[in-house]
Amino acid sequence: MAIEANPDGSTKRIFVELSEFHGAVIVDFAMHKEVARIRLPDLPFRLENGRADEMTSCHGIAVAPDGRSLWINSVVDNAVFAYSLPDLRLLGYVSLSVREKSGQPPIGARPNWISFTPDSDRLVVSNSAPDSVSVIDAAAMKQVALVPVGSAPRRSNTLVLR
Helix, strand or coil, rough: CCEEEEECCEEEEEEECCCCCEEEEEEEECCCCCEEEECCCCCCHHHHHHCCCCCCCCCCCEECCCEEEEEEEEECEEEEEEEEECCCEEEEEEEEEECCCCCCCCEECCCEEEECCCCEEEEEEEEEEEEEEEEECCCCCEEEEEEECCCCCCCCCCCCCC
């Protein structure tokens, strides 16, 4: 889940990923109830590569540190989607890396956690299938690096050294 804050820092909304739902549920914290759902668009990767029946369609969600965007990973679409906050307008998506194996359908990145640089300029998505992390330029909506990291990365945090 990811939390959107009010100007005073208190919780405004909680965004929750659910198994068997391609998107996130929106919970109004003050009302303590679900108020809406975000259903992610279906991209061609999903049907072309036999991912339509995936039970964990999303895995990884985060609000940028500046509070201006919500990012949601899609395992079935092999992408990370961005929505503006507070209006939840789809800003676009970034396709992630694909691993090719001879004679088999392409294997998507199987994205997991999302973390950000403190300035919200870049996000890092852990890719468990190709053993890497994608570094994404948030403004350009583009993967700018693919970093090999070892076996099946999942959880992540971003540390900035100066």
